Amino acid sequence: MEQNYKLGSIVIMKKQHPCGENKFEIIRVGADIKIKCINCGRSIMLPRIEFNKKIKKVEVF
Numbered sequence: 001m002e003q004n005y006k007l008g009s010i011v012i013m014k015k016q017h018p019c020g021e022n023k024f025e026i027i028r029v030g031a032d033i034k035i036k037c038i039n040c041g042r043s044i045m046l047p048r049i050e051f052n053k054k055i056k057k058v059e060v061f
Contacts, residue, residue: 011058020039023059024036032048
Protein backbone atom coordinates (compact mmCIF):
# COMPACT_ATOMS: atom_id res chain seq x y z
CA MET A 1 0.00 0.00 0.00
CA GLU A 2 1.15 3.52 -0.74
CA GLN A 3 2.41 5.37 2.32
CA ASN A 4 -0.13 8.19 2.59
CA TYR A 5 -0.37 8.46 6.37
CA LYS A 6 1.24 10.80 8.88
CA LEU A 7 1.23 11.61 12.57
CA GLY A 8 -2.35 11.92 13.81
CA SER A 9 -3.93 9.99 10.90
CA ILE A 10 -6.78 7.58 11.66
CA VAL A 11 -6.22 4.19 10.02
CA ILE A 12 -8.36 1.07 9.69
CA MET A 13 -6.48 -2.18 10.20
CA LYS A 14 -7.34 -5.59 8.70
CA LYS A 15 -7.69 -7.27 12.11
CA GLN A 16 -9.60 -5.92 15.09
CA HIS A 17 -8.12 -5.07 18.46
CA PRO A 18 -9.31 -7.44 21.24
CA CYS A 19 -11.71 -4.70 22.44
CA GLY A 20 -13.57 -4.98 19.09
CA GLU A 21 -12.40 -1.78 17.36
CA ASN A 22 -10.33 -1.69 14.15
CA LYS A 23 -9.69 2.09 14.01
CA PHE A 24 -6.38 3.37 15.32
CA GLU A 25 -4.64 6.76 15.55
CA ILE A 26 -0.97 7.03 14.57
CA ILE A 27 0.94 8.56 17.48
CA ARG A 28 4.56 7.90 16.38
CA VAL A 29 6.15 7.56 12.95
CA GLY A 30 9.69 6.34 12.31
CA ALA A 31 11.31 2.97 11.71
CA ASP A 32 8.57 1.70 14.01
CA ILE A 33 5.00 2.99 13.97
CA LYS A 34 3.03 3.36 17.20
CA ILE A 35 -0.75 3.27 16.98
CA LYS A 36 -3.40 3.88 19.65
CA CYS A 37 -6.79 2.17 19.72
CA ILE A 38 -9.63 4.69 19.36
CA ASN A 39 -11.95 2.68 21.66
CA CYS A 40 -9.85 1.65 24.65
CA GLY A 41 -6.72 3.82 24.29
CA ARG A 42 -4.14 1.01 24.36
CA SER A 43 -1.08 1.51 22.17
CA ILE A 44 0.77 -0.94 19.93
CA MET A 45 4.18 -0.53 18.30
CA LEU A 46 4.80 -2.26 14.98
CA PRO A 47 7.74 -2.25 12.57
CA ARG A 48 6.90 -0.14 9.49
CA ILE A 49 7.03 -3.14 7.12
CA GLU A 50 4.58 -5.12 9.27
CA PHE A 51 2.32 -2.05 9.66
CA ASN A 52 2.18 -1.58 5.87
CA LYS A 53 1.05 -5.21 5.47
CA LYS A 54 -1.66 -4.95 8.14
CA ILE A 55 -3.18 -1.60 7.16
CA LYS A 56 -6.48 -1.70 5.29
CA LYS A 57 -7.14 2.00 4.61
CA VAL A 58 -6.39 5.52 5.82
CA GLU A 59 -9.62 7.15 6.96
CA VAL A 60 -8.47 10.64 8.02
CA PHE A 61 -5.21 11.97 6.57
